[in-house]
Structures are given as C-alpha cells and as structure tokens.
Amino acid sequence: MIRHRGSQIYASILVNSLYAMVNYPIMLINTLLAPLSILAVVTFASHGTLLPVAAEGALIMNMVTSGTAMQGDLSHLKNDMRLQDMVVSSPTGPGSYVVGMALSQIVYSVPTISLLIIFNILFVHLSVVGAFVLFLDMAAIFTFAVSLGFFLSTISTDIIQTWAFSGILAPILTTIPPVYYPISYIPLPYRYLAYISPTTYAAQIAQSQAGFTVLTLTQTFEYWIILIAITVVFGYIALKRSRWRDV
Amino acid sequence: MREITxxxxxxxxxxxxxxNGAGKTTLVRILSTQLMPTSGSASIDGLDVVTQASQIRENIAAVPQEARAVPWMTPLQTITSYxxxxxxxxxxxxAIARDTLxxxxxxxxxxxxxxxLSGGQKRKVLVATILSSEAELIFLDEPSTGLDYLSRKELWSMFTSMKKERSIVLTTHYLEEAEELADTIGMLFQGKLAAFGTMHDLRKLMKYPYSIKVSAPDFELNNIAxxxxHLPDGLTQIFTFETEVFDIVNSLIPKKINFTVQEVSLNTIFENIVYGGKNND
Structure with missing residues (x-):
C-alpha cells in the first residue's frame, strides 16, 4: 500500500490538538492566558511604555512554551496512554511523529498567535523585512524548544518528572530572561547571566528589528549564529539521543 | 531473558x-520493535528486529500492556488517527474505522x-484499532487483564476472528484464555522458555496426560497406574495414562459414581513445569 507521510503528520495534529480543541475548548483559554497575563503585568507595571516590547516578547514566549509544552503532551501520550509505543510499532517514524506533534502545538496556539499578531500590528509597527526576520527568529526558537521538549519527553518516565522539567524550563526560558523587557533593565553584573538563555538572543534580535534596542551588525550576526548553533545542537541531540525505542 | 529460541x-x-516478571512483556516489546535487546537476535519474516525494524513495522501492530484509549477522543477518532x-x-x-466499528x-x-466507555469497551476500542489495520502480525500484551468474564469472552471472539488471516502474539495471565484461544503456547519461567508447543505437545511433557475427577472423597486406585x-471440595482427582482411563471409568460406572474425564489442563501443565511437578509426577 502507499503510505502518506502527510497523513502520519496530520494524525499527530488531530490527536494532540484538533480533537482536544473540539472536545475540550477550555484548553484554548488556557493557552491564551500564559502569554497574555505576563503581557498585562509588564504593561501595567510600566504604565504602558513596555507594551510594544512585551507584545513582541509574548510572541517569542508563545513559541517557546508551545515547544516545551510538547514535552508534557508527548510524555503523557507515551507514559500514560502508551500511544507512542503503538506508533513505534507502526510505519510512522520519529521524524513524522515529532513534526506532527510540533505542528499540533502551533495549531493549538493559533488563537494566541492571532491575537498577539494583532497586538504587534497595532503597537510594534515592523517593516516587511522586520516581520520576516521576526518570523525566522520565532521559527528558530520554536525549533529549539521542540527539540528540547522531545528530548526531555523521551527520557522522562512519568508525568511528575515532566511537570518538574516544565516548571524549571518556563521561568528559565521565558519569564526571567529579557523577553518581555529590554536587557538594559538588568543591572550589569547580572546582565551576563541573561545570555545563558537562548531566548535572550531571540528577543534581542526581535527587539532590534522593532527599534527597541540597538544591535551592531556584528552583534546581530553573532546573535544569529548563537541562536542557530543552539538550535542545531539541540536538534541534533533530539534526533540522535532521544529514545524513540526504549533501551 | 535468556535461552529463548x-x-x-x-x-x-x-x-x-x-x-509476573517472567519476561513476557519484555519479549513482546523486543519483537514489536519497541525495546532494544541488549544481546541475542530475533527476526520476523527474516527481518532482524534491530537492524531492519522499519521494515518490520510495515507489517506489525501492537497494543502495549496498560495501553489506554485517549480519554478525550471517541472510538471513531481513535481508530481514524491510528x-x-x-x-x-x-x-x-x-471510512475503514466506521466499517470496523x-x-x-x-x-x-x-x-x-x-x-x-466501560473498561471492556475501552479495551475493545484498542483491539478494534489494530484490527482495522492491514498489519499481518499483531502483538497484544495482556489485553484482557482486569476484565470481567463476559468482556473477556467478547475480546476472545475478536481474537478468534483475527487469527484466520493474521498472526497474533498474545500474552496473558489467564491460562484458560491461552488454552481456549492459542494454537501454540510458550511458557516463560524466570526469563527462559520453559515449554513451547501446541496443547497436544505440552501434554506430552506430562507424565499423566489425562485427568479424571471423581465424586468420591475416598477413591483409591487399585493396580492402576x-x-x-484428594481435593478439599470432596472430589478425588486422578492423573493417569490414556490406556488406564477406560479401566478406571469401567470401575466407576457400576458403582454409580459421577466422574468427568479430560485431558490435563494448561493450569496443571503450568503448575507442573513452573512449580516442579506438584500434582502430576
């Protein structure tokens, strides 16, 4: 028989987002709340001056949380439902499964992304080139987050461990680093710590496109190189070190 | 696991x-390419489970132990997505999912x-899921554990309909299930294959292949091998050879003692092999 790779990818989108969205619409509110709540807090605390920065940061955060949220979903389907084992013993390979699950996260957050894009159109005013760079930036950080999420899901043995990973990742990658605010707000001795997180580079690139921060050409180049390198490294780890088949 | 061929x-x-812990699930997970073996080899249709797993996966389907139908999905969605x-x-x-259901x-x-859905219906959904596929080799790891008798019987009829055109590897704790359904039985004990064959083959491993249950608490054999x-419920169980069955039955009929004759059950064979011949040696 002819097997359709597209169907295998679409199956994950159905299982992990479309069926869940249809059967549990409240999940849509859940995905909206996380980025919007921080956006609101930053906006109110800054008397509205940081709204544009935070609106752009919320897009970055949404991509990261979508990617890392995949960890929880994959772990649940693997450890609690044993669905992944059923898929392992089928013609679907890990690539199709992960791509499908990653796309399912995007589908899941379509309402959030749509709302944030409206915010960005209203408050950020990016050029066409700037919007394209932001898109590439979001794609890179999403690929990093998905790779990290997949790797962690394959080594986690139960949902409690998965929650622990998520609880650590969320603040380290999105809340603490200068994603919702300019990096200059961090006092200098601590500013260097922000560069541990790949989201700092993604946010800096995005903020420079909107004119919220100024990066030299060399800095822009360096940040892209670092972001891509981290993404490639984690992508490689996810592909090579993840346990599709248990050992 | 060791020495399994x-x-x-x-x-x-x-x-x-x-x-429990004999190695059933480990063996099934290795064969269904879910688990990498640490050593040894296994092949399905000549394809190695380690190096040619992707080719094997074209033709197999598995319901793992403790697999659950995703609760927020419907049976139709479950089968469709699979x-x-x-x-x-x-x-x-x-279309195939609707047709299967x-x-x-x-x-x-x-x-x-x-x-x-009820527990039995959920299991039926999982079995229906792989039944709907084109897979020729199906692995079912304890699919009936925890189900009531009627639900198990319903699953049995599904397995029986599947086995005409497919090969099924079924692990179970219910020996009567294996005896009822299986064409071939493998008995694992401490990671080793302790016995393998049809029920007929397994009975040959027993010293006495026949069992007679007699409704007489004090029945004794007289010059019969x-x-x-003497069972606690007042019955007497006699293990004997096929050639002796006729003589024993002939001695019971004139005395109007009720009795049943049958070949030894898988329970007896299992106890004998695993626990070292408590009842039939």
Whole structure:
C-alpha cells in the first residue's frame, strides 16, 4: 500500500490538538492566558511604555512554551496512554511523529498567535523585512524548544518528572530572561547571566528589528549564529539521543 | 531473558504465559520493535528486529500492556488517527474505522468519548484499532487483564476472528484464555522458555496426560497406574495414562459414581513445569 507521510503528520495534529480543541475548548483559554497575563503585568507595571516590547516578547514566549509544552503532551501520550509505543510499532517514524506533534502545538496556539499578531500590528509597527526576520527568529526558537521538549519527553518516565522539567524550563526560558523587557533593565553584573538563555538572543534580535534596542551588525550576526548553533545542537541531540525505542 | 529460541508459522494465535516478571512483556516489546535487546537476535519474516525494524513495522501492530484509549477522543477518532499513523489518508481512515466499528457491533459507541466507555469497551476500542489495520502480525500484551468474564469472552471472539488471516502474539495471565484461544503456547519461567508447543505437545511433557475427577472423597486406585489427589471440595482427582482411563471409568460406572474425564489442563501443565511437578509426577 502507499503510505502518506502527510497523513502520519496530520494524525499527530488531530490527536494532540484538533480533537482536544473540539472536545475540550477550555484548553484554548488556557493557552491564551500564559502569554497574555505576563503581557498585562509588564504593561501595567510600566504604565504602558513596555507594551510594544512585551507584545513582541509574548510572541517569542508563545513559541517557546508551545515547544516545551510538547514535552508534557508527548510524555503523557507515551507514559500514560502508551500511544507512542503503538506508533513505534507502526510505519510512522520519529521524524513524522515529532513534526506532527510540533505542528499540533502551533495549531493549538493559533488563537494566541492571532491575537498577539494583532497586538504587534497595532503597537510594534515592523517593516516587511522586520516581520520576516521576526518570523525566522520565532521559527528558530520554536525549533529549539521542540527539540528540547522531545528530548526531555523521551527520557522522562512519568508525568511528575515532566511537570518538574516544565516548571524549571518556563521561568528559565521565558519569564526571567529579557523577553518581555529590554536587557538594559538588568543591572550589569547580572546582565551576563541573561545570555545563558537562548531566548535572550531571540528577543534581542526581535527587539532590534522593532527599534527597541540597538544591535551592531556584528552583534546581530553573532546573535544569529548563537541562536542557530543552539538550535542545531539541540536538534541534533533530539534526533540522535532521544529514545524513540526504549533501551 | 535468556535461552529463548522458537519459530512460529503464519496465522493463528501464539500465547505467551508465565508469572509476573517472567519476561513476557519484555519479549513482546523486543519483537514489536519497541525495546532494544541488549544481546541475542530475533527476526520476523527474516527481518532482524534491530537492524531492519522499519521494515518490520510495515507489517506489525501492537497494543502495549496498560495501553489506554485517549480519554478525550471517541472510538471513531481513535481508530481514524491510528490508521493515519499507518499512512492511510484521512478519508480512507475514517471510512475503514466506521466499517470496523460496524462489523464489531460497536457503531453505537463510535461518537462517545472513550472516557465514558466501560473498561471492556475501552479495551475493545484498542483491539478494534489494530484490527482495522492491514498489519499481518499483531502483538497484544495482556489485553484482557482486569476484565470481567463476559468482556473477556467478547475480546476472545475478536481474537478468534483475527487469527484466520493474521498472526497474533498474545500474552496473558489467564491460562484458560491461552488454552481456549492459542494454537501454540510458550511458557516463560524466570526469563527462559520453559515449554513451547501446541496443547497436544505440552501434554506430552506430562507424565499423566489425562485427568479424571471423581465424586468420591475416598477413591483409591487399585493396580492402576496413576496418581490420586484428594481435593478439599470432596472430589478425588486422578492423573493417569490414556490406556488406564477406560479401566478406571469401567470401575466407576457400576458403582454409580459421577466422574468427568479430560485431558490435563494448561493450569496443571503450568503448575507442573513452573512449580516442579506438584500434582502430576
């Protein structure tokens, strides 16, 4: 028989987002709340001056949380439902499964992304080139987050461990680093710590496109190189070190 | 696991039995390419489970132990998505899923959420899921554990309908299930294959292949080869040779003592092999 790779990818989108969205619409509110709540807090605390920065940061955060949220979903389907084992013993390979699950996260957050894009159109005013760079930036950080999420899901043995990973990742990658605010707000001795997180580079690139921060050409180049390198490294780890088949 | 070597023919049910921790699930997970073996080799249709797993996966399907139908999905969605994982188009998957559910008399529950189904119905959904596929070799790891008798019987009829055109590897704790369904049985004990064959082959391993239960608490054999066990319920169980059965029965009929004659059950064989011949040596 002819097997359709597209169907295998679409199956994950159905299982992990479309069926869940249809059967549990409240999940849509859940995905909206996380980025919007921080956006609101930053906006109110800054008397509205940081709204544009935070609106752009919320897009970055949404991509990261979508990617890392995949960890929880994959772990649940693997450890609690044993669905992944059923898929392992089928013609679907890990690539199709992960791509499908990653796309399912995007589908899941379509309402959030749509709302944030409206915010960005209203408050950020990016050029066409700037919007394209932001898109590439979001794609890179999403690929990093998905790779990290997949790797962690394959080594986690139960949902409690998965929650622990998520609880650590969320603040380290999105809340603490200068994603919702300019990096200059961090006092200098601590500013260097922000560069541990790949989201700092993604946010800096995005903020420079909107004119919220100024990066030299060399800095822009360096940040892209670092972001891509981290993404490639984690992508490689996810592909090579993840346990599709248990050992 | 160690020292496990066997080969199976196409179609029919091969049942793996054994105590908890005997290695049933490990063996099934290795064969269904879910678990990497640390050593040794196994092949399916000449394809190695380690190096040619992707080719094997074209032709197999598995319901793992403790697998659960995703609670927020319906049976129709469960089967449809699984078939799509096997590479069917969405429209084909949905049509086949509907057809499978109809054939199994499950069309009434096809739009209900899995979480609202009974335990037996949930298992039936999982079995229907792989039944709907084109896979020729199916692995079912303890699919009937925890189900009531009627639910198990319903699953049995599904397995029986499957085995005509497919090969099924079935692990179970219910020995009567293996005896009822399996064409070939493998008995695992402490990671080793302690016995393998048809029920006929396994009975040959017993010293006494026949069992007679007599409704007389004090029945004794007189010059007849065999072994007598007085059961707590007042019955007497006699293990004996086929040639002796006729003589024993002839001695019981004039005395108007009720009795049943049967070949030794898998329970007896299992106890004998695993626990070292308590009842039949």
């Amino acid at each position: 066997f080969s199976l023919n196409h179609n029919g049910i091969f049942s793996l039995i054994g105590e 078939l799509m994982y096997r590479g069917y188009t969405h429209s084909d998957s949905r 109809r054939k199994l008399g499950m069309e009434r529950i096809e739009e209900q959420k899995n979480r609202n 065999g072994k007598v066990i």
